Amino acid sequence: MPELQDVEANLPPTLVAEIAECGFYPSLVAESVAMGLAGREPLDFLVQHEATFAGHELHRHMTVLVRTAAQLIIVHIDEGEGARDEALATVETVALRSIDSVVVTRAMREPERRAGLNEAWLTIVWGAARRVDLGPAACEDPNCEADHGYTGVIQPDDITVRMSPQADGDNARRLVAFGSRLQGAIG
Structure with missing residues (x-):
């Protein structure tokens, strides 16, 4: 090493x-x-x-x-x-070139005045991992007892990084800036 x-x-x-x-x-x-x-x-x-x-x-x-x-x-x-x-x-x-999506989400305090950042998430999707959420399917009939199988959603789940000023200090702002620059880099 x-x-x-x-x-x-x-x-x-x-x-x-x-x-x-x-x-x-x-x-x-x-x-x-x-x-x-x-x-x-x-x-x-x-x-x-x-x-x-x-x-x-x-x-x-x-x-x-x-x-x-x-x-x-x-x-x-x-x-x-x-x-x-x-x-x-x-x-x-x-x-x-493999990155499909870069999502930057901000939870803002007093959004009308943009008083400050409460929390930020950076999600990057390139298709390496998927999360499957399944649940029993149902019909509109409240008396129906038939088995309708399952219904679900498949969502990309590659990486999400979450930060807040309370826990991470200025790094929460850096997360937003890094995410914005990454969005620009992938086109």
Whole structure:
């Protein structure tokens, strides 16, 4: 494996600083980003560090999105479960031409005055994953007891990143800006 300083030398200093600021396995995250870039020049990036609770356990996750001239690199690091001292590092490369949709959603406080951002979501769809929501089908007859099978919806579910100023500070605004630039990059 390359030394951390070698990895960091190939990444923008602002990206290295944001990764380090999160304090979540910074050398693993930086190495994974460098691996995904494979020498390509990063043009834009977004870093999200998220903590979730499952019962009494804290689980940390980190997602780094990096745009190059032709690809979107997605790095996701998950903390190991339970008492295991491990992390799962996933690197995915998506061609920008493969991206079907980039959706930026903002929840605005006092929308008439645009008083501030409460929350923001960035959803990127390229067709790698789909979510199926199924439920029993029914007819209009309230007395009908026939089995009408199932009805459902198949929705794209590739990646959604959610941030709020309360939890993520200025990164919520950065998410909106990154999403807008990505929308422009895919045409």
